[in-house]
Amino acid sequence: MRHMPFFRWVLTAGLLLFTCGVGISVVQPGPELVATRQIDLAVVEEEPDGTCRVRWSDPYAKETREAPYRCDPGRADSLKAPNYYDTRGYGWETGFMYTEGPDQGDLEDPEGELKYEHGDPGGMVLVLGVLVATVGLLGGNLRALPRVLGVEARVVRRAAALAEAAGWAAGDYARAVEAARDAGTGGGLGATPGPELVRALWVLREAGPRARGAAEAARELADRLTVLLEEAAPAAGLRNRLQAGPAARDAAGRAVAELRRLLADAERDGLRERFAQTSVDLLRGQDAERAALAAGADFERDPEAYRRLFEELTPPGPVPLPRSRRR
Structure with a gap:
């Protein structure tokens, strides 16, 4: 029975994917950060460790929203309730709100990862090419060794x-x-x-x-x-x-x-x-x-x-x- 060079074709496919990934990464611009803007937050509740609950005005949903947040526990005491001059007895904090994308109107997590408008397809194709080429190399060598x-x-x-x-x-x-x-x-x-x-x-x-x-x-x-x-x-x-x-x-x-x-x-x-x-x-x-x-x-x-x-x-x-x- 004639030997079929399966892993040789796998290696070739991996090299082609790697080359395409490099080309896409060069031609296509890299991912951009999702746009945000800084807004004022009313601190409704706050714990000594910075765990708090804030309220802000969402101009896109045209409503006042409230959600858990991570406040800065080291900010000045004059910005915390009840020292802050807010008549409702709330404290003050600042944060960033997404102005576009599916999270428009949501607050950016101060301790979370940055969000991008889109992924990097070139990088994904490049990684896929490396994985496929590795399979071709290892599989071909392991198959050829007994032969x-x-x-x-x-x-x-x-x-x-x-x-x-x-x-x-x-x-x-x-x-x-x-x-x-x-x-x-x-x-x-x-x-x-x-x-x-x-x-x-x-x-x-x-x-x-x-x-x-x-x-x-x-x-x-x-x-x-x-x-x-x-x-x-x-x-x-x-x-x-x-x-x-x-x-x-x-x-x-x-x-x-x-x-x-x-x-x-x-x-x-x-x-x-x-x-x-x-x-x-x-x-x-x-x-x-x-x-x-x-x-x-x-x-x-x-x-x-x-x-x-x-x-x-x-x-x-x-x-x-x-x-x-x-x-």
Whole structure:
């Protein structure tokens, strides 16, 4: 199923909203304060803490209104009842009344927030754009993290399988050579060589000259992959990555890149198939009875080829066995 870049579109939408918000804020003037004018207030009741009830004349409703208010408790005593000269026994205070908008005729709260004629649509669009872009960034990264880790884990698994196949091919060839050398320690290829030696040499002849080159390439590749797989261990899963330090994660990233390159080269050269075929060819001697018959007939047909092969195997010394072993 094709991947749908949902969060990429969310991020794009957030950036567009952010850009539109900036444009609106630049083009449209900022919000203005609601107009007010100062008026006199008659203080009907007042507490020592400034809590009071005031009365004023509303010219818009054409009536006298009364409402709770917050008077200034620190104003002069001569402005408070009963010291104020008002014949009704009221005190005096001043306040601001809204002259426009839905609150026209109401008193402005001295301790409240200032009121504006309209909000800032540009600012609202800008904030919305930031929120949407944040969702796109976080969602995209969280969605991509398992996918990226999954890709790296698959690379590590494929490299481990290739290293195992290379180890098998190199190990099978090394054991076949060691079997021929061990069988030839009793005197080598004389007039009547031992059947074990002939069978061991026959296995190598059947595998062909390419088996040695495939085994050498397999041994080098297995050694290289073993080192890289140890460095790439943090990339094998999310838990391993979280437990590793920054330096180990950086080294794992470089190791995975190198593993990816080696896998591409191996796939291009068909190394996995070559290693598998080499192992199959080298395991033909497991059926000892049939291998002995075939080896004896082949030796009688061309004994010099067997002697040349045995001479090629004896001088170098023991062939090193790889670390991996067939299960």
